[in-house]
Structures are given as structure tokens and as C-alpha cells.
Amino acid sequence: MTGDPGGGDGSGDPGGGSAPDAPEGGDGSGGRGADDRPAGTMADVVAEVFAALREGEEGIDLLRTLDPIYRTVSRDGEAVVDARVETVRSALGEDPESVLVLACGVGDLLERLAGEYPRVLGVEPEPRIAGIASRRAGVPVVVGDPTDPPLRGRFDAVVGLGYPTVRPTAEDDPDRLFETVRNLLSPGGTLVLDAPEEPRAVLGGPLSGEVGGYRVERSVAAGDVTGDRAEMGVDYELERTADGEVTGTVQHATVRLFDPDDLADALSAAGFVDVRVNRNEDEPGGLVAAGRRGD
Numbered sequence: 001m002t003g004d005p006g007g008g009d010g011s012g013d014p015g016g017g018s019a020p021d022a023p024e025g026g027d028g029s030g031g032r033g034a035d036d037r038p039a040g041t042m043a044d045v046v047a048e049v050f051a052a053l054r055e056g057e058e059g060i061d062l063l064r065t066l067d068p069i070y071r072t073v074s075r076d077g078e079a080v081v082d083a084r085v086e087t088v089r090s091a092l093g094e095d096p097e098s099v100l101v102l103a104c105g106v107g108d109l110l111e112r113l114a115g116e117y118p119r120v121l122g123v124e125p126e127p128r129i130a131g132i133a134s135r136r137a138g139v140p141v142v143v144g145d146p147t148d149p150p151l152r153g154r155f156d157a158v159v160g161l162g163y164p165t166v167r168p169t170a171e172d173d174p175d176r177l178f179e180t181v182r183n184l185l186s187p188g189g190t191l192v193l194d195a196p197e198e199p200r201a202v203l204g205g206p207l208s209g210e211v212g213g214y215r216v217e218r219s220v221a222a223g224d225v226t227g228d229r230a231e232m233g234v235d236y237e238l239e240r241t242a243d244g245e246v247t248g249t250v251q252h253a254t255v256r257l258f259d260p261d262d263l264a265d266a267l268s269a270a271g272f273v274d275v276r277v278n279r280n281e282d283e284p285g286g287l288v289a290a291g292r293r294g295d
Helices: 042-054 062-073 077-092 108-114 127-137 174-184 260-269
Strands: 098-101 119-124 141-143 155-160 185-196 207-211 214-226 229-240 245-256 272-279 286-293
Touching (some): 042 214, 042 229, 062 229, 077 185, 098 108, 108 119, 119 127, 127 141, 174 185
Parallel strands (some): 098 155, 155 185
Antiparallel strands (some): 185 286, 207 214, 229 245
């Protein structure tokens, strides 16, 4: 094990000093630590989103802001996490000591992996969501782009189960994501990553639930598919149950789809060996890829 996320006390500060294999930054974080993050809960996030939508503010992002709400309310969330934990176990084989989790969201998978492996670190772009994930999992979470984390460490395993390839910074250049992940792995380290083959993998389903005094309604629609790109639309409606006031937003996104053979070839070209790409039986329309850094 060469990467050392450090910490593990739930503070969100990776620590690690200035050792050359620690995450970047004077405190080893390379990004904002827990002390810099706004405190709060998922209910606070929903309240902020509600206020921003009501005032017509910009900056409400489908992946960074709304998807964590969906994952919190979704009744299928626990089953999905169970399946992803099994995917990680199967792919990693011998237990790694250090695991980096990309786009950890509210920390559901992060929490489970933190209970199985000695050193676990998350990366999440939204500061408040990162704080929630860190407190939930009891491990550090660095604020940064999951497709290009502010880290210079080496890890025994990198896990990207949450479709990091659909994020805007990876959409047009997934090869950059694969190369970034390779550079974060120790020689022989393992990558586990998912990618959509069909739009339904990332669309999710309709939703109705409550978080902290707000009712959340979500509906989805798949648009045209052109080549390896699919259009999607997601309609969110939030109701404050105390007074019945309602607001909402419709978010549109373009999703890059992957052919299994093309995904395997791209990972091989990025320097991975023993690459395996399988269709995800637990999340229809998705692919799961695994491979090892080749040097």
C-alpha cells in the first residue's frame, strides 16, 4: 500500500502531512477540509435548493445538487448500494489497504466500504454534500472534481460506481478520466468503474418521498439517441409541507453511452491490463469495468 488517505476520524481532513504519496495540500487534503465546509444535513440541502429555485437562482445542478437528493429519498437506494458493495468485493480480490471513492455523493457506498477496508477516502464536488458524506462514513472526503481529483496520492483501488463518465468534465473526453484514475493507482492497483450502455442506467425512475419537511417528486424522460449520445430530461418538484408552497426545475443533460468492447479498448489504451467489462445485472443498462494498472 502506497497511498495513505490518513484521517479516518470522520473529520473530513485527510491529513497525511506533506508526504509525497499523500493527497496534495499542506494538510494533505488538496481541497477544502471539513472545517471549511458548511455544516448541515440533507434537510438543509433540500431547504437551500427550495429557496434557490423559488428565487430563480442559477447553480442548481442535476448531478451535484439534485442527484444526492434523489439518492437520499430513493427507496431502492439500499439495494443498489448492497449490489455495488458486492461488485467491489468481487473486483478487488485481495483486500486493498487504501481505497479512493470517486463521486461519493451522500456517502452511502463510502460508509459501507469504510467498514471493510483500512483506509478509505472520498471525493465529492459539492462542499455541503461532501461534509454530509464525511460525517456519515467517518472518513475524509475531499472537495473536488471526481474526474480530476486534487490528489497526488497512490491508492490500491479506485472505485467509481455512480457513473462518473456522465459528468460534464468526463463526457467529452473519457480517456482523460481513465488516465487520471490510472495515475492515482499504485502499480498493480485495481479500478472498478461503471458506465452507461443505455440511457436507463442513469435515468433512474420516478420518485416520491420526503426529506426534512419537504416533499420531493421526480419524473424522468429519455429523449433521442444519436450515436453514442442520449438526451435526458429530469423534472423535480419540491413542496414545503408546512405551507404547501411548491417550486421546481427541469434539468436537461446529454449522456454519453458506451459499447462494452469500446470501453474495454479505451481502458487498455489508458494502461490497464486484465480488463473485464460486463453488463450490470443489478442496474439494467449499465456496464461494470474492472482492470489493473499495468506497471
